[in-house]
Amino acid sequence: MSFEPKILGIACNWCTYTGADLAGTTRLHYPPNVRVVRVMCSSRINPSFIFRAFQLGADGVLVGGCHPGDCHYNTGNLYARRRLAVTKKILEFAGLEPGRFRVEWISASEGNKFAEVVQEFTAQIKELGPQQKLKIDELQEKA
Amino acid sequence: MSRIGVFVCHCGLNIAKTIRVSELAEFASTLPDVVVARDYRFMCSTPGQEMIANDIKEHRLDRVIVTACSPLMHEHTFRKVIEKAGLNQYMLTIVNIREQVSWVTSDIEEGTAKAKALLNGAVYRARLLAPLSSRVIDVNSGVMIVGGGIAGIQAALELANTGKKVYLVEKNSTIGGHMAQFDKTFPTLDCSACILTPKMDAVLQHPNITLMTYCEISEVKGFVGNFDIKVRQKARYVNHDKCNACLACTEKCPGKGISEWDEGLVKRKAIHIPFPQAVPQKPVIDRDACTYFLKGKCRLCEKVCEQKAIDFEQQDTFIDVKVGAVIVATGYNLMDTSPLVQYGYGKYPGVYSALEAERLFNSAGPTSGKVTLRDGKEPQAIAILHCIGSRDKNNYEHCSRVCCMYSLKFAHLFKEKTSADVYQFYIDIRAAGKGYEEFYNRIIEEDVKFIRGKVARVAESSDEPGRLIVEAEDTITGKFVQLPVDMVVLSPAMIPREDSKEVGRLFNLSTDKHGFFMERHPKLAPLSTMSEGIFIAGTCQSPKDIPDTVAQANGAAAEALTIVSREKMELEATTAMVNPASCCGCQNCVRVCPYGAPLFNYEKGVSEINEALCKGCGLCASVCPTSAIIARHFTNEQVLAEIEGLMEF
Structure with missing residues (x-):
């Protein structure tokens, strides 16, 4: 059986989640691997959410927010942008392959962009194979 | 230990087609703390809602999971259902298996598996939900309307007539918008000014409307029910409290500025009112055209003003306005067609944009209503080019909806005012609207020539200097057409205002890729936005004609009223x-x-x-x-x- 990755999506309510809904309303098909958690703003995302997902065996994590400057809460995503940039560095420092964590700005009108990003990201994760670097049972085995 | 009920909706076949709903419900019953799990054809229907309410009582549920459409659709509905049944409304989790699963998947295995994963996540989350108490706030009863075109005017009058206080903010020195520039309106050919100016005057006279012209929004704070908006009153250099609108200043002024109202076809004075029926009838000074501001001396207006209303020292001021709701009705622009060099706009004097043509028909326009070219001659042949920049993948994909009809109107007016031959170059004629097809048939009868084909190029005639050649493929005959004309009218794409992104940012509105404001739902909430308490109306949302704009304005007024007619409202407790x-x-x-x-x-x-x-x-x-x-x-x-x-x- 071919490798079907588990990908966590975290999307802000106002832009990316609504954009994902629009992809559905317009019946754009994309791979089922991304499972989306809704938060009100990308700034709500605590890096621990992402670390935890990888520990639990996520093969990739995709974060979506409003375009910088268009945040529903004015400046929230600007903080998110910086925090997630640091998160990415920490993940890579901890040994994770760079392609497994991605941040995208997808507006409420960009249903097609959501579908494209999911397609592309899923293909990329498939290429990378199962994530083993941060998965807890793998870590325990090593210990 | 919590007691969770899971309710899986089929949504007809919308969900059931690509997710095995009964299997999903069975799966749910195996999950921790789930005491009841059911599936039903339409959970949002009355029997569906009753099923949830009964199960809450019968099974003493303390948490409910509805596995259905997006929470943006029905979260509110189901919150009310569980609240009625005695639960705190926040003890609900929605699993979005329609927009984010069944509609984006074609494989039932994949769809069912993804839905199971999402449902499992929801159960884990639901176990940790806590009851929250809603906040109740006082609601300000005023409404601000941004944009004083026909949409803003209509909404302002409707709301003011219900007794609510309305602040109508307009960035230009007069209200009226584009409609004030039109001569006739399709398909009835009634005079635009005759139907608009009484409404403009009613706005000025209305005791419940505060008219704020020459103003822009500078800051928006607060939230639904309690917006706190800072408005910048731009310096007019004329004290409007003192001015008695005698307009003696506008006669003496030597300064020359470009008349925006006449689309730059003529000059106007530096101190001016934009057009004779402007509201208010009080002038402003255009700094960029004023001799005093440019050269340091003149002040002729000051000398002739008996009211001592001229104030060259005037500065921008800021006004704070508190309202409960806002309607954004900022209108549209026509696309600048000069980058489309193949049509020769800005290069050949015989090429006009649609709004310029409007002004040529108007008796208050630059030619006093006579259709003449820039050199004063009457055109013998006129070509009207549809879909310039719209229905065009290289520019704007959307149809601008009104161009077919106003192009037909132009043809009628050209026939009425000149003896010219009139040609329509079109892709399709879109005449959907009350009386529109009939109007189209009428224009066909008026000996207007229709050529189905998008124009490839407008060039200068080599045989007859000053004339233009319109080149197109007639897609009905399959022949290449080269038509000599004296005048070309372009019908450009309707696009959002140049500052729509900034306005969107101020009011937290999403915009589509071109900058039109996004509605909360394209069908069922076309006037609401994702920002609660902020509504949109008219062409800032998408191209539309006057009847649709007015209907939207009335709708937006009613929507705003549902907020400001309450004394108190409930806010999210999150x-x-x-x-x-x-x-x-x-x-x-x-x-x-x-x-x-x-x-x-x-x-x-x-x-x-x-x-x-x-x-x-x-x-x-x-x-x-x-x-x-x-x-x-x-x-x-x-x-x-x-x-x-x-x-x-």
Whole structure:
């Protein structure tokens, strides 16, 4: 059986989640691997959410927010942008392959962009194979 | 130990086609704390709602999961259902298996598996939900309307007639918008000014409307029911309290500026009212054209003004307005067609844009209503080119909806005012609207020539200097057409205002890729936006004609009224709170909050959150190094549990 990755999506309510809904309303098909958690703003995302997902065996994590400057809460995503940039560095420092964590700005009108990003990201994760670097049972085995 | 009920909706076949709903319900019953799980054809229907309510009582449920469409659709509906049945409305979780599963998947195996994972996450999250109490706030009864075109005028009058206080903000020195520039309106050919100016005057006279012309929005604070908006009154250099509208100043002024109202076809004075029926009838000075501002002397207007109303020292001022709701009706622009060099706009004097043509028909226009070319001659042959920049993948994909009809109107007016041959170059004629097809048939009868083909090029005639050649393929005969004409009228794409992105940012409105404001739902909430209490009307949402614009304005007025007619309203309880026991006093939250909701209590050494100001984004919770801030309904524990649930399958 071919490798079907588990990908966590975290999307802000106002832009990316609504954009994902629009992809559905317009019946754009994309791979089922991304499972989306809704938060009100990308700034709500605590890096621990992402670390935890990888520990639990996520093969990739995709974060979506409003375009910088268009945040529903004015400046929230600007903080998110910086925090997630640091998160990415920490993940890579901890040994994770760079392609497994991605941040995208997808507006409420960009249903097609959501579908494209999911397609592309899923293909990329498939290429990378199962994530083993941060998965807890793998870590325990090593210990 | 909680008691969860799971309700899986088929949504007819919308969900059931690509997800095995009964299998999903069976799966749900195996999950921890789930005491009842059912599937039903339409959960949002009355029997569906009753099923949930009965199960809450019968099975003593304390949490409900509805596995159906997006929470943006029916979260509110189901919150009310469980509240009626005695649960706190926040003890609900929606699993979005329609927009984000069944509609984006064609394979039933894939769809069912993804739905199971999402449902498992929801169960994990639901176990940690906590009841929240809603906040009740006082509602300000005023409404602000941004944009004084026909949409803004209509909405203002409707609302003011219900007794509500209305602030109508317009960036130009008069209200009226584009409609004031038109000569006739299709398909009835009634005079635009004759139907518009009485409404403009009614706005000025209405005791409940505060007209704020020459104003722009500079800051928007607050939230639904309590907006606090800062408006910049641009310096007019004329004290309107003193001015008695005698307009003696406008006669003496030597300064020359470009007449925006006449689309730049003529000059106007530096101190001016834009057009004879402008509202208010009081002038402003255009700094860029004023001899005094440019050269340091003149002040002729000051000398002739008996009211001593001229004030060259006037500065911009700021006015604070408090309202409960806002209607944004900022209108459209026509695309600048000069970059489309193949049509020769800006290069050949015989090429006009649609709004320029409008002004040529108008008796108050630059030619007093005579159709003449820039050299004063009457055209013998006129070509009207449809779909310039619209229905065009290289520019704007959308149809601008009104161009076919106004192009037909132009043809009629050209026939009425000149003896010229009139040609329409079109892709399709779109005449959908009351009386529109009939109008189209009437114009065909008027000996207007229709050539189906998009024009490739407008060039200068080599045989007859000054004339133009229009080149196109006639797609009915399959022949290449080269038509000599004297005048070309372009019908350009209708596009959003140049500042629509900034206006969108101020009011937290999403825009589509071109900058048109996004509605909350394209069909069922076309006037609401994702920002509660802010509504849109007219062409700022998408191209539309006057009847549709007016209908939207009335609708937006009614929507705004549903808010401001209440004295109090309930707000989302999903705010942040500080656990003082673990707050370390770093004040990160105070620094990052866009709304100033967290304040530092120096006496206790901890932050406290003013719930009235908190909008629930959760930013503070993420910057809190000790996790002392709890983002209600999106707590760390709740989100982490959901992630754990999602990753299990």
